[in-house]
Amino acid sequence: xxxxxxxxxxxxxxxxxxFFARWANRPSPETHLKLLRSxxxxxxxxxxxxxxxxxxxxxITDHILSSYIPFLEVLPEYRRRGIGSELVRQMLxxxxxxxxxDLLCDAELQPFYEDLGMxxxxxxxxxxxxxxxxxGARADDHAG
Numbered sequence: 001x002x003x004x005x006x007x008x009x010x011x012x013x014x015x016x017x018x019f020f021a022r023w024a025n026r027p028s029p030e031t032h033l034k035l036l037r038s039x040x041x042x043x044x045x046x047x048x049x050x051x052x053x054x055x056x057x058x059x060i061t062d063h064i065l066s067s068y069i070p071f072l073e074v075l076p077e078y079r080r081r082g083i084g085s086e087l088v089r090q091m092l093x094x095x096x097x098x099x100x101x102d103l104l105c106d107a108e109l110q111p112f113y114e115d116l117g118m119x120x121x122x123x124x125x126x127x128x129x130x131x132x133x134x135x136g137a138r139a140d141d142h143a144g
Contacts, residue, residue, distance in 0.1 A: 002047060002086075005046065016029040025130070027133050040061045040063070045074070054078040054083065057087040072087060
């Protein structure tokens with residue numbers, strides 16, 4: 001059975017293995033935990049039988065008008081079970097007082113988000129792939 005959490009306080013790095021698999025410079029489980037703890041809102045899916053995290057979604061928000069969802073990921077062996085949809089639903093519920101909720105995704109993923117009530121839009125971005133692992137973060141940033 002899959003359970004859901006809205007905090008990362010009781011998580012440990014060993015519960016966060018297998019994520020960012022397609023990234024050239026993927027974050028370590030320790031950096032992943034820092035990412036979760038530093039996000040304004042999170043929803044984490046975990047396998048109740050193993051205690052391992054199997055999916056997560058994060059949001060950054062000003063708590064007034066706007067929020068941005070930078071990450072949604074479900075481990076490959078847990079996909080197609082509705083976990084990603086449930087993570088998005090729970091996050092949208094947590095952000096339902098916001099004027100705008102934005103995210104960027106590849107074109108082939110847009111139907112997934114449209115099914116959950118989102119609309120497609122154009123956007124702009126910069127990606128510093130050499131910083132993808134999180135190694136460029138200052139040690140004093142978001143200590144926790």
